[in-house]
Amino acid sequence: MLRYFYILVFFVYGIGLQAQSTKKEVLFTVAEEPVYAEEFIRIFNKNLDLVKDESQKDVDSYLKLFINYKLKIKEAQAKGLDTMPTYVRELENYKSQLAKNYLTDTKVTDALVEEAYKRMVTEVKASHILIRIDENASPQDTLQVYNELLKLRERIKKEGFDAVQKEMHNGQTVYAENLGYFSAFKMVYEFENAAYNTKIGDISMPFKTRFGYHIVIVEDERPARGERTVAHIMVANKRDDKLESAATRIQEIYKKIQQGESFETLAKQFSEDKSSAENGGKLAPFSGGQLSSTEFEDIAFSLKEKGDVSKPFESGFGWHIIKLYDKTEVADFKSMKPELEARVKRDTRSQLINTSIVNKLKERYKVAENTAALAYFQSLLNESYYMASWSLPQDFTASKTLVVIDKKTVTYNDFGQYLFKNQRKASAKKPFGVIVNEAYSNFLNAELMQYQEDNLENESEDFANIVTEYRDGLLLFDLMENEIWNASKTDSVALKAYYDANKNNYNWNTRIDADVASSSQKRTIKSVKKMLDAGQNPKAIKEALNTKDQVNVIFTSGIMDMEHQALTSDIAFEKGVSKIYQHNDAFVVANIKAVLPKAPKTYDEAKGQIISDYQVVKEEKWLKDLEQKYPIQVNETVFTKLKANLKSK
16 A cells, blocks of 8 residues: 555546647657656646645646656666566556446446435335245246236235235245335345335236245335334243233333333343343344334334333333434435445346446447357266266367457357356256356356456556556555665665764754643643642652542653644743643643753664655665666657646646
8 A cells, every 4th residue: 555655646647638739749758768748747737736845836847756757667667577476466456456446337337326225215015925936947837836926916906915825825835925114125126126116005917036936015105214223121921920921020120210220231130132131232223124023113213312212012022112322314315325336236236237238348349159159068068067077078179269359269168168167056957058058148248347357458548547557656666665765774884874974964953851741721730830849740740630530630751852742832941840831722831850952963863864865865866877777858849838738727
């Protein structure tokens, strides 16, 4: 990370003043290698808002900095730093991560994000019937299930859901369930779609998810109720205690709460929900429709203020008392958009994005497919594929062309190796034709996405600029570390010689050896001053004025110069107890035990500053050498026009 931040000033991509008059014009050459005006303008214009050094905002000064930067990059490449394995690996990792922001369909993603938000703010209440069926069921079996659901759909219209539920639900092959309220991301996307696209009071047509075929009955809609964090005390209806009922027990606990006893303590003592009792009854945050008890949920959402406690009430689990800890309403779209976008990309609905991307890539790259070849691959599979022991035959025709993606040829061998590596994922129930077709679809999609990623620098100027900036930033960091920073720190002979030649630059200013007291209360600091005048030390003063529960005075002791944060700028450097000063919204008084006059710093005392100064000198000399090694030729005509263009903006 340090590498990237080091060159932030030079490598921030952004808008540029790319006037047609300077586009692709050579600004200067480094050893006859051109550097274009548009690159300089782009980086200068962005950095103008970032740098505080006014000299870097001057075009002439900035050109010098830019030339120095290009000299360093040239030297790094000459030294082969761009071929080092660590450099190549870090750059490739960065490119791969960055590419994810470009390998997407923004239009489809935005539509899915907006759809998800609309569903997040509206909860649907629904029931459903699911008939389980194997994903690879025959068309005849699939049709049978579909028709069965059509019959159940008609029965529900006439008899009502409850009657059909009692007869049909077996919890194995048929599920007839009341789902309560739910919103986006709580169900698989196909189910969510069916629920939100069915009107209140209607029954959907049969539809498929990975679990089987469903029909969904939509009963109600309501605005989403946000999220709540509560604690509860529960007394189960089925209790070992035969002497008192659950209702009596919960009322006794409620009276204790009304008497002012701690809810959390009572939960630890008496709540029969063992999973939450030890934590004072506190539950994980939940949103509408997330709990299996609508009674519990309704009471929780009815509490208005943090700390409110409900009256005792009964649910299917027993009797409860709830305390509200926190409430969060559904945020606005702008606030939620980043989170929703991330969830959309993790959710199964992301397949819609991928499908859109793949279709566009097929059109962009004019993909030429040899789908007839899939029959050949199907003929190669045998039973060993299901057991992950299959291999390509010796007479496999590896070199034939399977697909052409723009300028890339994909061979039989490429797909054959893909089949070989993915055989562990094969289901014994899937026919070989299905296995090959699904594998080919996934393989082609992956190839298209990889081809786009490999060519992003050619297709996206924005991506190319960022990668160039990062690539050069890594090189610059490695070069500076090797040539300047490390060398300056380890060359003790050169550092000592530099110190000896420049001793007059390293001096201590006048300093004091002092104990400085600080307090927010003036009366306290007055007491401190009296005690200091009486000769008491900081330890005794702190013991007298501070208590176990309250700190009234803090001391800072040691050698300090005028810049020390504990000192006010107008304090007099005179031996003895000072007057009281107001400083940083507090009051201070100092006991100055000694005044230390200006004095030269030893080598060890000044070493940090010596290293920093020596690095500057060393870099200046090194840059002069680089200018000799890689001659610079500035195109003054282009630079004059560039300056005029920048100053007019």
